Amino acid sequence: MQILVPKRSINIPQFYGDGLIRPIIFFAGPVRGGGDWQVPMAHLVKEHPKLTKSIVAIPCRWDATHKMAPCFISGDQNVFPRQLNWERKYLKIAGLAPPPVPGCVLFWLGEEDTASPHPGPEPYSMDTRGEVAEWRMRMAFQNARVVIGAEPGYHGLSQIQRNYSQELGYDFPIYQTKEATVNAAAEMAFRDL
Numbered sequence: 001m002q003i004l005v006p007k008r009s010i011n012i013p014q015f016y017g018d019g020l021i022r023p024i025i026f027f028a029g030p031v032r033g034g035g036d037w038q039v040p041m042a043h044l045v046k047e048h049p050k051l052t053k054s055i056v057a058i059p060c061r062w063d064a065t066h067k068m069a070p071c072f073i074s075g076d077q078n079v080f081p082r083q084l085n086w087e088r089k090y091l092k093i094a095g096l097a098p099p100p101v102p103g104c105v106l107f108w109l110g111e112e113d114t115a116s117p118h119p120g121p122e123p124y125s126m127d128t129r130g131e132v133a134e135w136r137m138r139m140a141f142q143n144a145r146v147v148i149g150a151e152p153g154y155h156g157l158s159q160i161q162r163n164y165s166q167e168l169g170y171d172f173p174i175y176q177t178k179e180a181t182v183n184a185a186a187e188m189a190f191r192d193l
Helices: 012-016 038-047 083-096 126-142 157-168 178-189
Strands: 002-004 024-028 055-057 103-109 146-150
Touching: 024 038, 024 083, 024 126, 024 178, 038 178, 055 083, 083 103, 083 126, 103 126, 103 178, 126 146, 126 157, 146 157, 146 178
Parallel strands: 002 055, 024 055, 024 103, 103 146
Antiparallel strands: none
């Protein structure tokens, strides 16, 4: 597994030139106030037999001193003027790229971290809620690849599940553990291959 951090840019075709299939997984979910859920999730991806060669896009501003730094992909850091541009590009690649590029947008909706809560003034997880809604529509109209996992205490979780189920026409699953979420992402990433 390799990690792509903001605002590094990579040439996706070069990662497929050696014949290896490298799924692109984008970790979407609360960053500020969400705890460091990305680290244990990345370890689960690394250990999953279908995802060991993954490229994981993680929108955390980790630097070279972070414990996951040995997994960072080097890339051009002068392509994106803002992190949002980077996020939009790699969300679309993970969730919408046609074969032969497998991928998935993996949402983890964790409860707000009590030790390091969101600093405000906007509400916790505000941007994530907009992304969850956007990707519900992308699933409905663009056949996007999306998986959602959540802690049971995430505010509004039952409404998110109802909205997805109603729009998609089936009982949309929301996974309750990181392990189950990664397992579902592994299946979703390869759905179209």
